[in-house]
Amino acid sequence: MTEPFIEFRGVSFAYNDRPILKDLSFRVERGQLVAIMGGSGSGKTTLLRLISGQVRPQQGQVLVDGRDLARMSHAELYEHRRRMGFLFQFGALFTDLTVGENVAFPLKEHTDLPPRLIDDLVTLKLNAVGLRGTEKLMPSELSGGMARRVALARAIALDPALMLYDEPFTGLDPISLGVIAHLIKKLNDALGTTAVMVTHDVHKSLDIVDYVFFVAQGKIIAEGTPAEVRASDSPWLRQFVDGAPEGPVHFAYPAPTSLAADLGLEAGHA
Amino acid sequence: MKRTTIDLWVGVFVALGIAAVVFLSLKVANLVPASAEQTYPLVAEFDNIGGLKAKAPVKSAGVVVGRVAAIELDAQSYRAKVTLQIDKQFQFSRDVSAEILTSGLLGEQYIGLTQGGDPDNLAAGGRITLTSSAVVLEQLIGKFMTSFAEKGDGKPAAAQ
Amino acid sequence: MLDTLLAPLRHLGHLSVNAVWRLGFASRFLLAILRFSGQSLARFQLTIREVYFAGVLSLIIIVVSGLFVGMVLGLQGYNTLSRFGSADALGALVALSLLRELGPVLAALLFASRAGSAMTAEIGLMKATEQLEAMNVMAVNPIARVVAPRFWAGVISMPVLAAIFNVMGIFGGYLVGVVMIGLDDGTFWSQMQNAVDLHSDVVNGLIKSLVFGVAVTLIAVFEGYDATPTAAGVSGATTRTVVTSALVILALDFVLTAFMF
Numbered sequence: 139m140t141e142p143f144i145e146f147r148g149v150s151f152a153y154n155d156r157p158i159l160k161d162l163s164f165r166v167e168r169g170q171l172v173a174i175m176g177g178s179g180s181g182k183t184t185l186l187r188l189i190s191g192q193v194r195p196q197q198g199q200v201l202v203d204g205r206d207l208a209r210m211s212h213a214e215l216y217e218h219r220r221r222m223g224f225l226f227q228f229g230a231l232f233t234d235l236t237v238g239e240n241v242a243f244p245l246k247e248h249t250d251l252p253p254r255l256i257d258d259l260v261t262l263k264l265n266a267v268g269l270r271g272t273e274k275l276m277p278s279e280l281s282g283g284m285a286r287r288v289a290l291a292r293a294i295a296l297d298p299a300l301m302l303y304d305e306p307f308t309g310l311d312p313i314s315l316g317v318i319a320h321l322i323k324k325l326n327d328a329l330g331t332t333a334v335m336v337t338h339d340v341h342k343s344l345d346i347v348d349y350v351f352f353v354a355q356g357k358i359i360a361e362g363t364p365a366e367v368r369a370s371d372s373p374w375l376r377q378f379v380d381g382a383p384e385g386p387v388h389f390a391y392p393a394p395t396s397l398a399a400d401l402g403l404e405a406g407h408a
Numbered sequence: 409m410k411r412t413t414i415d416l417w418v419g420v421f422v423a424l425g426i427a428a429v430v431f432l433s434l435k436v437a438n439l440v441p442a443s444a445e446q447t448y449p450l451v452a453e454f455d456n457i458g459g460l461k462a463k464a465p466v467k468s469a470g471v472v473v474g475r476v477a478a479i480e481l482d483a484q485s486y487r488a489k490v491t492l493q494i495d496k497q498f499q500f501s502r503d504v505s506a507e508i509l510t511s512g513l514l515g516e517q518y519i520g521l522t523q524g525g526d527p528d529n530l531a532a533g534g535r536i537t538l539t540s541s542a543v544v545l546e547q548l549i550g551k552f553m554t555s556f557a558e559k560g561d562g563k564p565a566a567a568q
Numbered sequence: 569m570l571d572t573l574l575a576p577l578r579h580l581g582h583l584s585v586n587a588v589w590r591l592g593f594a595s596r597f598l599l600a601i602l603r604f605s606g607q608s609l610a611r612f613q614l615t616i617r618e619v620y621f622a623g624v625l626s627l628i629i630i631v632v633s634g635l636f637v638g639m640v641l642g643l644q645g646y647n648t649l650s651r652f653g654s655a656d657a658l659g660a661l662v663a664l665s666l667l668r669e670l671g672p673v674l675a676a677l678l679f680a681s682r683a684g685s686a687m688t689a690e691i692g693l694m695k696a697t698e699q700l701e702a703m704n705v706m707a708v709n710p711i712a713r714v715v716a717p718r719f720w721a722g723v724i725s726m727p728v729l730a731a732i733f734n735v736m737g738i739f740g741g742y743l744v745g746v747v748m749i750g751l752d753d754g755t756f757w758s759q760m761q762n763a764v765d766l767h768s769d770v771v772n773g774l775i776k777s778l779v780f781g782v783a784v785t786l787i788a789v790f791e792g793y794d795a796t797p798t799a800a801g802v803s804g805a806t807t808r809t810v811v812t813s814a815l816v817i818l819a820l821d822f823v824l825t826a827f828m829f
Contacts, residue, residue: 190705192701192704192705216707216709217707219704219705219706219707220706220707222705224702224705224706226698226701226702227698228697228698230697230698230699230701230702231699232694232699232702232703233693233694233697233699234690243706243708244706244708247706247707247708247713248707248708414616414617414620415616417620417624418616418619418620418623418624420624421619421620421623421624421627421725421728422619422728424627424728424732425727425728425729425731425732428728428731428732428734428735429731429770429774431735432667432731432734432735432770433766433770435757435761436663436667436734436738436760436761436764436770437761437764437765437766437769437770463765
């Protein structure tokens, strides 16, 4: 087995007193496209924020390329982020810059390339996501799917060694969704990037990824290749893949009091 | 493209600001004498300076020739020592006299210089010996009342 | 029972602790801005862009307000001064009130409501739409890239706007006093020039506006950066910028006046 690109070793994380991840361990191999799936609030996004170094675990280690993120200085952490692309859930384009300036942003901030070359690179990156010719538009003039693609072009501007996708399929129509999924797969194959994608869109993800982790209640409860997941008869996986409301995962929030008590129907209240 | 227009506007903005400051300095505040190279100091001692303040004008025949630079109390004589900065183009003779005057009845106080007849002029840092103090209104009224009372006392005494 | 009595007290205590907390955070924020100012001032283009939004776009409101304030001063000043037979001193009155107090204070209040609120809303929205976070993830420090240029733009713009406000105000006073009422042109200016001192009036007024510029812009960028990243949070932060700026300007004005004049 080769050395993993990303490794979680017994990671625990909590926001204040609310535990999000509990003693989580997994590995992602170099060059793989991996999906992390789970219901809302299962700590998927926190997982990405741990990899990008935006938050630090209370226990355990997050290693990227063999280095512990928690031990990095501010400058080293920024160095790590320069080699990383992050696609935000809603794109997070800079609304005061044009599309072209948005894509050029990482290039201008981190390189001393001449403006002509930057313009050419921007054209190439936009061409890669099929949006060449939109350089002069403002982000407010784009549809949701186009904005997501511009954000993708911006994320890959510095040819990152690691791509992180936060819910890349949320809120897109089926065609945009297909285009984004196709782009993610294509970029991964073309650039040889290691990629981690957080999503709850099971069917689309299974089509493109190499490996899947399922997260629930802060733990990894299942993993496997897409073929293994589809063939699995674990009740948990079946519920998730088929989208049934009841099963091992409870749809309702675990309220401390019963519904009857909340409505004042219990004996003694009336 | 877009940047040059912004640069242009910011340039106009800053130029307007500089023009405003220049206008305020030259037209609103008179940025004329004050600089030490064009003035020379003179010293005058007064028994009482009344309400004279630093930067008050020094006038000769009603024309401003300088300003009061500093006012301090002489620790030996207990008189007020006033330093004047006079414009270099005006020279005063050694027997020039200085008095503290008031513009109008209740206006600001200033120093009036009256040129003397001595052919020798005062050098820089020279002392004006002929000085008369400020007229303090309360003292003036006090004096008036006293002399009025004395006259009132005198008359019946003479009649008796 | 006791609880209902104590609740307001507890609320008050909570508010005070929160205020002190924010004051500490704001101070640390100012230090961070100063620390990262070097790299952002090295790319001065960023600051120039913000001077355009904060300064140039505030010009119209500053020019028009300055003109009207000067005209009102001219009218009111003339009415009062002419009762004492000293209408000649109108120029001095207009210039001194503007240079010492009204210019710096009113320009700062207008700047806070025009440019300060816009800065807060912009930074707050950038935070709410994850733009600041995105920058951070792209290894670009948002304080250096977003906050520091806006801060310096405000600090540069404020004295310029105050100086323009003063000139417009004096021009307004001149319009009313000389052109409308018919005071003597020469007396107006010479009385003004006699009364106004370059250092103690003009320079001190500009120092005041510089201090106000630092205060207003710091409040504006801080409120934006500290805003709760929701629509309600950003609108609350924008309101707080205007209210806090107004109070801070007036309080600082008292302190500065006590020191200067």
